[in-house]
Amino acid sequence: MTEINKVIQNKIAIDKLNLFYGKFQALISVSMPVQEKMITALIGPSGCGKSTLLRSLNRMNDLIHGVKITGSVLLDEIDIYNSSLEVAELRKRVGMVFQRPNPFPLSIYENVVYGLRVAGIRNKKESDEIAEKSLRGAWLWDQVKDKLDHPALELPLDQQQRLVIARLLAVQPEVILMDEPCSALDPIATMKIEELMIELKKDYTIVIVTHNMQQASRVSDFTGYMLMGEMIEFNQTKNIFTNPSKKLTEDYISGKYG
Amino acid sequence: MQDNFNQQIENLKINLIKMASLVDEQAEKAFTALETGNVELCRGIKAKELEVNIYDNLIQTQCENILALFQPVAVDLRFIISVMMINNQLERCGDIAVNIAQRVKKTNEHHSLIAETQILEMGKQAREMLKNAIDSFINNNIDLANKVIDSDESVDKFNKQIFKALVLKMQNETQLIEPCAHLIVLTRHIERLADHATNIAENLVFYVNARIIAHKKKFEKWGVSDQTID
Incomplete structure (x- = not known):
């Protein structure tokens, strides 16, 4: 393990990470590298801690009451838990895609540029350009270019999931975390997301939690197997x-x- | 699901063992005929070939089904791969037993010539290798598999020595050219049988230890590694 940590130029280095929900220890001294522009898969039975580990990479667990974390998670060698790095800035750099697509109840266009609005970008030309680029990046542009003002929730599920990915791409993250991104999708839609993941890894670092072992073996470069928090x-x-x-x-x- | 998978694996193994025992029987008859000169033993060998071929196709179909339906990984995947390879090698061994029997019939009148060379020793060793290779697979016996692999070199040596001796014989006694030519082909068959037995043993090592050891000696001799091309 330490050897792998040393040899590879890591985007993220997790070292002896312990996480407690109250008295229950969900992660037990977990160490793992995440290599830049590679896909790293986390597999293991339900409750093994893989989603907890994923969520700890952009401090999503902080929202849960009674969580205690020790050890370190370095993003480009800066500890995300013990530094001046703002959580909002961290989540911009490390975005997340969830199991069920969660577009906002807005138009397709407004979904994609939502992050830009938050960041204060209002310029129409710039927003349009970023929206098109992001939708193209998520392989959704051709399907939605003529109905950008339609409600996002009218899209089929796999297109909703790709819209969520486009929304992430718009804020130019460095790492994309995916928590079972295909479990609500049928096999064809799953295949499209998997192909998209392979395409995305040219520019982004991806960590995926999946129950589908064939998915892990098909798409990922590295795999971590977790069991009971280890x-x-x-x-x-x-x-x-x-x-x-x-x-x-x-x-x-x-x-x-x- | 897991029970169903285990059942399929078990069936596959049983079929391979049945096929192996048929091939073993073919080899046993062929080598006993060679040793004793009793060509009557050669009769049933060819007839067994059909049965062996039926198993060959059956096993290949079973492997294909298991791969398609269960997508095995790791040790289970290695088992299927090694069964496919061993199936193929056993089928070849059956063919070679038929070939050996044919040459035994053709050289039967020259039993003294056979006795003069080391063909019987070579045959005994190759026969033992096949038997041990099959046993090693049935019992997952790595030590026995390694013993088979180690024996291959000595069979190759026999092959070269016998070839030389027979060429010399042909030069000195031209009336023996035809039987000697048959015996050269016969020793070549025996050598191939030993090679297949070695491959079977190598496949067991692959299944159990997850290591590909085929061509290892050659790689060592040439000072290269199979990691060179990646």
Whole structure:
């Protein structure tokens, strides 16, 4: 683990991260690198802590009462928990896509430029340009270019999910966190999001939590297997799925767990 | 789901063992005929080929179905891959047993010539290798598999020595050219059988240890690694 931490130029370095919800310890001394412009997948059974780990990468857990965190998460070598980095600034740099698409009850266009409005950008020409670029980046432009003023919630689910991704791209994040982004989608829509992820990794660093092991093996470069709050094994995805070094990992990926 | 998967894997293994025992029987008959000169033993060998071929197709279909329906990974995936390879190698071994039997029939009148060379020792060793390769797969016995792999070199040596001896024989006793030519082909078949037994053992090592050891000795000899091309 430490070796991988050393060799690779990390976008994020998680080191001995412990997280408590009150007395319950949800993450136990988790260490893991997230390599720049790569897709890192977190897998493991329900309740293993993978979503908690994902949420701790942009301080989403801070919102929960009674959470205590020790250890460090370095984003470009700056500790996101012990520095002057503002949470709003952090979440702009590290955006998140959730399980169910969550567009705002606004038009397609207003959804995409929402982050720009918050950042104070009102210039119509600039907003239009960024909206088009973001929608193209999320492979949605051709489908929506003639109905940008339509309500976002009228879009089919997979297009809603891509709209949410476009909304993220508009604020130019560095890291995109995805919490089971395809679990509400059918196989074809899932495939489109997976292809989009591969395209996005040219410019962005992606961390994805997924219950779908084939999805992890299809799209990710690195995979971490978690169990009961611990990082059991972290390695290149091809190693995890062909020759995992831990018996626990092998049991899980080959369906012998539980 | 898991039970169903385990059942399919179990069925696959049973079929491969059934096929292996047919091939083993073919080899046993061919080598006993070679040793004893009892060509009557050669009769049933060809007939078994059909049954072996049926298993060959059945096993390939089962592997395809398991891959398509269960998408196995890690140790389960290696099992399927090694079964596909071993299936292929066993089928070849069956064919070679048929070929050996044919040459035994053709050289039967020259049993003294066979006795003069080291063909019987070579045959015994190759026969033992096939048997051990099959046993190692049935019992997941890595030590036995390694023993098979180590034996291959000595069979290759026999092959070269016998070839030289037979060429010399042909030069000195021209009336023996035809039987000697048959025996050269026969030793070549035996050598191929030993190669397939070695491959079977290598596939067991791949399944159990997740290591590809094929061509290892050659790589060592040439001072290259199979990691060179990535």
